[in-house]
Amino acid sequence: MLMPPFVLHNPTTVEEACSIAGSLMEKGEDFDWVAGGTDLLPNYKWHLNPKPHVISLARIEGVNTLSLHEIGCMARLADLTVENGIHPLIVEAASKVASSLIRRNATLGGNLCLDTRCFWYNQGEDWRRSIDWCHKADCGTGADCRVIPNQNTLCVATYQGDIAPTLMVLDADVHLIGPSGLRTMPLQEFYQLDGMKKNVLEKGEFLLKITISEASAARTGSYQKLRVRDTWDFPEAGVAASWISGDATSLKIATTALESIPRCHPDEVAAVLETDWDGMNSVKALAAAVRKSVKPVNNTSLPPRYRKSMVRVLTKRAVEKMLE
Amino acid sequence: MSGGYRQQPGGSGQTTRKDGKRVAGKQSFPPPGSGGSRPHMSPRDLDFIPESVGGKEEQPAGSHIHDRARTGTTVGKEIPLVDSNAKVTGQAWYGDDVRLPNEIIGKILRSPHHYARIKSIDTSRVEALPGVLAVATGEDSPHRFGVLPVTKDEHAMAVEKVRHVGDLVACVAAVDEATALEALNLFDIEWEVLEPVFDPKKGLEDSDEPIHWRGKYHLSKTNVQKRVFQEFGDRSLVDKPHAESHGKWSMAGVHHGFTEPHAVVAHWGPNGRLQLYTPQQVPHYTHRALSTVLDVPMHQINVIRTFVGGGFGGKSDPFPHEMCAAILARKAGRPVRITFDREEVYWINRGRHPSHIEVKMTADEEARISGFDIDALIDGGGFASFGHVTSYYNGVLATAPYELGSFHYTGARVWTNKPASGAMRGHGAVNTRCAVEVGLDEMAETMQVDPIDLRLANLLPPHSRTISGFRITSNGMREALEKVREGSNWDEKFRQLPLGKGIGIGCGFFISGSGLPIHWDPNRFPHATVHIQVDMDGGVTVHTGAADIGQGSTTAVAQVVSEVLALPIEMVHVRSHESDTSPVDLGSYSSRVTFMNANAAIRAALEIREQLLNAAWDILGYHPDNLVLNDRRIYYKHDPAIGVSYLKALHKAQEDKGSLIASGAYRSPPMGGVHKGAAAGLAPAYSFSAYVAEVDVDVETGMIRCTDVWAAHDCGKALNPMAVKGQIIGSCHMGLGQVLSEKMVYGRTGHLQNANLLDYKIPSVHEMPHVEPIIIESCDPEGPFGAKEAGEGPLLPILPAVVNAVYDAIGIRLRDLPLTPDVVFKGIEKTLKDSKIDDPLDLPSPRLTHSSLQPTLVARAQEHKLRDKARQRTEDTSPYVNGVLFGFDPTIPLEDQVEGWRTATEPDPEQLAELGLAGRAWLKKEQREMGGEN
DSSP: OOOOOOEEEOOSSHHHHHHHHHHHHHTTOOEEEESSOTTHHHHHHTTSSOOSEEEEOTTOTTOOOBSSSEEETTOBHHHHTSOSSSOHHHHHHHTTSSOHHHHHHOBHHHHHTOOOBOTTTSSOHHHHHHTTOOSTTOTTSOOOOSSSOSOOSOOOOBOOOSHHHHHHHTTOEEEEEETTEEEEEEHHHHBOSOTTTOBSOOTTOEEEEEEOOHHHHTOEEEEEEEOSSSSSOOOSEEEEEEEETTEEEEEEEEEESSSSSOEEOHHHHHHHHHSOOOHHHHHHHHHHHHHHHOOOOSOSSSOHHHHHHHHHHHHHHHHHHHHO | OOSOEEOOOTTSSOOBOTTSOBOTTOSOOSSOOOSSSSSSOOOOOGGGSBGGGTSSBOOTTSOOTTGGGOOSSSTTSOOOOTTHHHHHTTOOOOGGGOOOTTOEEEEEEEOSSSSEEEEEEEOHHHHHSTTEEEEEEGGGOOOOBOSSGGGOOBOSSOSSEEOSTTOEEEEEEESSHHHHHHHHTTOEEEEEEOOOOOOHHHHTSOOSSOSSOOGGGSBTTSOEEEEEEEEEEEGGGGSSOSEEEEEEEEEOOBOOOOSSOOEEEEEEOTTSOEEEEEOOSOHHHHHHHHHHHHTOOGGGEEEEEOOOSOOTTTTOSOOHHHHHHHHHHHHHTSOEEEEOOHHHHHHHOOOBOOEEEEEEEEEOTTOOEEEEEEEEEEEEETSOTTHHHHHHHHHHTTSOSBOBSEEEEEEEEEEOSSSOOOOOSSTTTHHHHHHHHHHHHHHHHHHTSOHHHHHHTTBOOSSEEOTTOOEEOOOOHHHHHHHHHHHTTHHHHTTTSOTTEEEEEEEEEEESSOSSOTTSOTTTSOSEEEEEEEOTTOOEEEEEOOOOSSSOHHHHHHHHHHHHHTOOGGGEEEEOSBTTTSOOBOOSOTTOIIIIIHHHHHHHHHHHHHHHHHHHHHHHOOOGGGEEEETTEEEETTEEEEEEEHHHHHHHHHTTTOSEEEEEEEOOOOOSOOSTTTTTTOOSOEEEEEEEEEEEEOTTTOOEEEEEEEEEEEOSSOSSHHHHHHHHHHHHHHHHIIIIIOOOOBOTTSOBSOOSTTTSOOOOGGGOOEEEEEEEOOOOSSSGGGOOOOSSGGGTTHHHHHHHHHHHHHSOOOOEESOOHHHHHHHHHHHHHHTTOSOGGGOOOOOOOOOTHHHHHHHHHHHHHHHHHHHHTTSOOOOOBTTGGGTOOTTSOHHHHSTTEEEESSOOGGGGGGOOTGGGGGGSOBGGGGTOOO
16 A cells, blocks of 8 residues: 655644644645544555645644643543543543554544544545445545435544543533634534534644543543454444533433544433433433434444444443443 | 494593593493584483383374384474564565565556456556556466366456456556556556346356356356255155254355465566565465466476465465566566555455355254255355365365264355455365354254263264265364363353353364365375485475465474484474475465375485484494484484484485485375265365353343353374464464454445455454363374374364354354344344343343253263274274264165165255255256257
């Protein structure tokens, strides 16, 4: 596999990064950000939408902060797997990501901005030519979606990151920076329901860091991941739950790997909480409601029907573990 | 006594001169010195020398023909593989490590269509691209080739039609990879897309455009490549079964998943000879195919086998890309290198066939197995590969280790528009074996007996004949079953574990070397030849064509030579890479290498040994019968002090003729029946194995975790126990992949959806259970020092052991492999629905109360144990054929004793209506019978 050639930019400050992005945009040149490269570079090798320029965040100073309340985009996942002051729920999720080798390169920012995946898309060029391309990498053909044919408006590739749902139930905020400045929003607003757009990042913007408020840091919870092998595999489904211990009304549930975006489930939680919290019965009702609300499609290893069924089990287990 | 010397008992006087050299005859006595660079040799390792020749090693089957060749040097000892240093230090040169000066890069254009006719290929734009040095298409390679002479259906590049996505269409060589890749986009091809076939069941039907055309032998207009019918025994026995099992299986195709992708370098030397570097299991077949395809005599081709980064059967076909590299190199006049991406590896495939298997079996009121009825429809993909053999193996390798009242097999292999299936570790035997062993478990359940006892009471003894006529020699099946029963604490666990925990048994039976050398008459030419050369330095060079694919064949050969000549293994150098210097060897498949090659090596080494002993006779005056070889020294049996160094004897032997040279060969004895297909599955010896697996099943998610495996394998004699254990554990891993997570997924459009190692789920270290390898040594009379295969057989039992353990855990029989969590979950959901249970945690666990048959079986097994022991030790040499258990006389042909006992290779007309899925191929007529092409 030969990586297509690209120009690599190595800014050392956030400002420089933004100005490189700005000037490339002015010239009308397309580019990608790269952090650890464990997602982008394999995709490049497969010729999945490669760009002529790549701006690396690796040499930027001060973007790998690591604390209970703030984690920089370049914090390596390997550092998130040890309890050096960060929230235990993040440690739990990070240690379930891919393999230890990959975690040494992969970063938090990269994981949150992970490209969506689909078995019609994550394939070599010859393979994709044989299916006449797909909507997400149409190579200028305007090809249709292969998962749900006859609709070439929305890409249904699946977001398979592990850390986003845990940050969602911890009420994390993301901080985005670009040529037009810094903006901050809750993580659940960061994602955008389309496998191609994926999130709200504008061209030239990148995810700088996440922050967790004092109150949210007090939450406890659990993350349950469905996968065939205990290493390497992306989640086939993932459920995170958290609460402020003893307060059922603070319960939060988020799921991942079921749709194009990770999602919080406030409505399902609220519906269950309408009646009084009744221990295991409420957990069961909640699990059933969350299961009902997700819509996986057939584009990962395990069939969607099964993944959907497992959401109930995972939710139940996440909440049970949280209650422990 | 001329030239001999006697050493003085030690201690007295000066033993060294002032200059530090030793004084002759003054060495300390025990142990006797080698006389070489090491002053003292180690004493003979009596623990590794058989009792029959004065050592302490017990041989379970009495003496062995090679006992006299044992010196206690290496055989039976745990020796690191001789090529392991090269591998762990990164110095081993694999296919893609070969770099020749001036080389250029070849790339292959692959078909984007499942099935299409090539109307035209225009290469003018490719040729015009700067940097492109050669272009080739199907027109450059009109000659067909294939691994089996009977089914040559491949071309270097597609001629007329492409048969699957990824099939080779054309190739190009350019100065670098980027240029070659760019060139691939410049081919202008006009296609006529044809209607593809993906479902093997559809392949049984007539089609407008069969994927291949076999002329007068073509079966109607179907896509059936091979059909098989075999029936033995008395079919009336199955009419009133006491117990029966009937299972329909669907097994996904799996790939070998070897580490090294295919890679090849071709170079035409200055004299017009081709040198081809390739990681091949069967360099000789490649050699032949190259000669055919390139129209060059074989002596003008030198095939160099590089180190092989895993093969498992996936590198045992001559491959089209090897031909492409040679064609491009010839055109460009420069060396051409082609290395595959992982995707291309999956497209060339040759993995295990996706199969639909149906097994019916019956037992009579004495719990004897009255019949196996097997139907196997296997999906061959676009080409024949080894499929002709696979079609037979799916049936015939189920005829042992049990004694059967009757056996009925129908098999068919069909072409589909998918990458070709072929041979993979446990070739053809794995899927049926799984179905059969699970069937036995089910029958045991019906009869309320212990499945291990059911097996123990129905085993064929050593030195017997299967119902299909295979000659069984050594047989360690019983011991293997007993050992795993004991090791796993079976009697305390089986049907007694809580819900979600289970234990299961599975057995295996596999050939140790195919008895038929495909390309020549086994009665005239040997299967394997080994040359040995010993020069003045005393080092031993062994030339063999055996391809070491990681299984350790080089080590095995080095070990046996070192054993016979009593030399440290470091003094033995194996040369096996080049066809120019290696004697012809068929290659590494059918678990033949250690058995056949080591046998040949022993013969060659014995010849050298004879020359050495004769020289020592000249020097010492004692007849070779009274001489002992030990570490670099030959001495008088009754007084070790009288001896001569190895080097001195060697130099004596070399007088007048120079270096010693010997050639040894192995040829299997004539065996087997004469019916059609009798040669399939025939082997000079068979391996046996029994595994017990313990699993945890998460009843809510369907996730299976195999926690422990007790794995007993009868390898005859472990030449190198470390290597055998490695093979057992590795086999477990590979088999676990097939039973739990690995599958080649073909989506709704017929595309292979997971041609990469992330989505093709090979178990990781986390999924690996604790494996307790148990080596059973039955000492095979034909094997080298008693050894049999250990490379493929150990894979077989893990599948049924896990499937049976899953039943023990959750009480659900699953017959769709792999048992991915969604398959298990579906099974659980269905059971919950059928038995009206809400919570999977309330599922009942299967339990067992023994019926009155149990003591009968135990008694019979006990009786058979004594019978087997007597036969194993050749105390009882009476004939035994399958059928004795049913009361027949083994000395009279069974067909003369039983009306209805038959050996049939074609169905009777009245049987036609009742044949299974694959059997339906027999409803079709061949073209010649239809008045078609002649």
